[in-house]
Amino acid sequence: MQKKSLDVWVGMFVLLGAAALLFLALKAGNMSSFSFNPTYQVTGKFDNIGGLKPQAPVKSAGVVVGRVADIRFDDKTFQANVILNLDSSFQFPKDSSLKILTSGLLGEQYIGISPGGDVKNLANGDKISSTQSAVVLEDLISQFLYSKAADSGGNNNNGSNNGSSSGGK
């Protein structure tokens, strides 16, 4: 009889361990975001994917409709082929376009899909070429610096920096 009660405690111990693993997988891990819905694959061609990673979400109107399955480099076109798994329950027109967006200022990158107006829908294996690359911070900064430099160059012709910038407005 004494052995029986001991077994209960061992059983509870093992159960507790299983519960802890389940908690880690479901609540802390990304198990709950695995969907077992059927998907279809489309490929997007991007000039620059920035920091996009596999498993990044694909969102339309902010709702997750699929995930990035794989990212490959195409050495013929020198573009990145991003393979997307889209949920089969969501259909998008054939001329939909893809954009690489960032959630928040420094957040992770995801793909936004904005629907087009075509009557035909995207099917498995389709390619999307109307894409918008990721915003690269260095490019933005250099553009900003160039425009600043151009501004101040123009101002110098007019006269002193301070006077012309206030006078120009």
Place this chain on the structure above:
Amino acid sequence: MINAIGSLGYSLRMWLTNLGYATRMFVRMLGLSFGLLRRPRLITDQIHFIGNYSLVIIAVSGLFVGFVLGLQGYYTLNKYGSEQALGLLVALSLTRELGPVVTALLFAGRAGTSLTAEIGLMKAGEQLAAMEMMAVNPLQRVIAPRFWAGVISMPILAAIFSAVGVVGGYIVGVRMIGVDEGAFWSQMQGGVDVVKDVMNGVLKSVVFGFAVTFIALFQGYESQPTPEGVSRATTRTVVIASLTVLGLDFLLTALMFN
């Protein structure tokens, strides 16, 4: 001078002999383990002794490690204005490193020492010799059930440690400091991969379970059958097991997360 070189060579040879003996014992014990399938009760008894009794210290340590991670993580992340990533930091550091490693260190201190002392005293009391006299192989009857119980208990304890630690980080981060709850969990779920982080953590703890339990059992089995010998063996268990765990952790991390 010659003596010093001689004793160095001697200790190296003894070390090698011990290593070879330990390997031979390990293989024999694995071979004898199949007989245990017919008597699983031997293993459950030991799981109760090794696992259940370690539960409280593991859970409480996990809770406090989670608390500290919450506080320290918040303090550092706050400097970069990204305290939303606190959940990710807590969960990743627990599932990848702290869960398996700290559990293994505590396990060596809590269960490993008691295993070494128990077997050392069995040997000092000539119980192991008595078993052999009765044609019962102590490797099969005493060592193997304890070994498998340790191997089974260790990943369970590590999983509990990590889970309790995440809850501890949640209590401090969200409840006390006031990090946004949704961001805490969603950043965690976005960043923690089940296979890459959680399962690799479990794999680590299984390896640590093998190492710590076997070191404890071997030290007990090989101890000098005197009170002093048993106390030395117990100390050696903690020292060797801790160093092995930390060294293995580096190796496994380099293999898994490169």
